[in-house]
């Protein structure tokens with residue numbers, strides 16, 4: 001059971017202010033989807049929350065600021081599924097996923113760690129790939145392996161940066177179904193940066209819409225997704241339908257900028 005408070009998170013790369021006072025909350029058992037156009041700061045926000053980058057503001061896990069945790073405490077509490085996974089040279093899928101147990105077992109691998117890895121590989125349907133080298137996997141197989149590693153870590157708070165971008169539609173649904181079940185069953189909190197507005201609407205309990213590093217709006221997708229909002233944030237004419245009880249954005253055409261707009 002964990003509650004997460006992201007408070008006034010701001011971050012600048014040298015010469016570029018990217019995030020401005022980003023604030024939102026996530027309750028136990030909830031997935032928050034971070035959406036927004038390219039360059040709006042989704043990946044930077046995930047890296048700030050994982051403390052790979054050091055932002056201003058605070059990120060509280062049940063009142064404890066993760067920016068002040070040491071690396072072991074942070075790894076016990078936060079799991080990251082990066083956009084592009086990497087693994088040590090020649091590591092197998094099994095060894096890569098076993099790395100997720102490190103915050104719990106340090107250098108000594110216990111039977112329960114091996115069991116946990118086997119169980120997770122089975123649950124994600126990648127048991128047959130256990131002895132393949134990570135480097136030999138497809139992009140989608142690497143993403144599933146990174147998710148398995150984060151799940152094995154058993155964090156209370158999971159961060160996912162575009163975890164389905166390399167997956168085919170069947171794997172997208174399977175992976176996000178597993179994620180949703182885990183988050184609910186274990187009362188975890190999860191943040192998923194996701195390009196696809198419609199997958200976001202389907203799997204996230206609430207949406208944070210970023211534009212130019214600021215929170216443009218937050219709420220449930222069915223309140224947030226309107227043709228006006230899509231036009232304003234993405235510069236695209238769109239219709240918003242209802243499919244399977246969720247809003248479904250159909251982009252129609254980009255809005256061409258008038259020369260007078262470009263001069264602004």
Ligand code: ADP
Pocket residue numbers: 013014016018036037038039040041042043044045
């Ligand atoms: P998104 O994930 O929404 O596409 P990013 O967080 O990747 O957005 O990028 C937000 C902004 O920060 C962009 O303008 C991008 O060019 C800039 N940016 C990202 N990484 C760096 C970096 N390492 N150095 C400088 N600017 C960066």
